[in-house]
Amino acid sequence: MKKIFLLMVVFFLSITLFSAKPTAASTGNHTVKVKTTLNVREKPSPRAKIVGSLKNGTIVYVYSTEPGGWSKIKYKNKAGYVASRYLKAITPTSPSTKKWNGKWQTEFGKLLITHETASSFKFDIHVVMGEHVGDLQGTAKIKDGKATYSGYTKSSFSKDPYCRITFTHQGKSIRVKESSACLYWHGATATFDGTYFK
Template sequence: MRKILIGLMAFLLLITLVPAKKAEASTGHHTVNVKTTLNVRENPSPRAKVVGSLKNGAVVYVYNTEPGGWSKIKYNNKAGYVASGYLTPNVSSSSSPSNSGGEKATVTASPSLNIRANPSPKAKIIGSLKKGATVYIHGTEPGGWSKIMYNGRYAYVASSYLKKEAQESTYYSYGGYAYADANNLNVRATASKNGKVIGQVNRGYEFYVYGTISNGWAEVSYNGRTAYVATEYLYFY
């Protein structure tokens, strides 16, 4: 009996000495939760070179996790590492962009305008819009095509049959994500072609989009600050 008690005590002592596993962030979009700023490091180590920082509230995408409580993110279009303990996972209610997040236009074709799967007159027809229907343009493509939302996905219509509505700039909340759809895409400090360029990104760079403006700009999170990118060069998802 004594041997059993000694063995049980030894087992209990052993499990109390095993260190608890550090909490790690899962892959996906996360929000930075710090009082000041969160250092971004070159490698997953507290001694690694600091290559930048993220402000509280910045949104990042975690690609994977590393031992020791580190998360791999994209920073300035390169891999970087941040402490997982300062990241809070985002819960998205929808993976599809809002249908009202672009520039408003009216269909002028009679009796209807074909909606195609790709920006080509030979592309598959997936639907149609009657004359007078309202659509929201999310971007344009070479050859005179406009990108719209149709049944929860992007589709294309001939731009020549759309009449854009003249209106004051309106802000549409979005709260989703978009990829850059062009190389050397300027990121600006204000929503204007004359706004100061604070950075450039290439095709595939991912932005968190706070909202879109009817004058053709998207308000995004960029390196921990609010910035603006032309919506015609973004692919919302």
């Protein structure tokens, strides 16, 4: 019984000592943001000399983390130490994959595309050809590299009462093709058709 008790005491002491052991230094090599006004110290200790300070929101590069909750940073071309708990890791953002969004134009018109998602975008197209003006806003559905819009017009210009517009992305331009019912949205000599460039 005494042996079991003694083994339990040794076991609990070893756990306590292990958890109390300071964290070993490790490499950091990451960019962080300062969460508050923060003192920079000469050594990784709260009693070390203060060599400067960092403002809230400052971006710094961490070279390594030190025992006791300190991070080694570069400060004014010298090594400095700050309390790690006041640093927030910055998650790298992936580059934008939105290819439709933006302002596109031809000699006679402008096409504004916004709110792009994986399956749709909103558009506002405006053309001026002589005395004839055209305006149309809507949402186009994206599929297989093309986007299409279909809107009911009550048009008498076509058997099909729907204005249908196809947007084809061509890298540095967007090709727009309209159906005959889209005449409802502009004058007789105007058209939304064309290649729009950024």
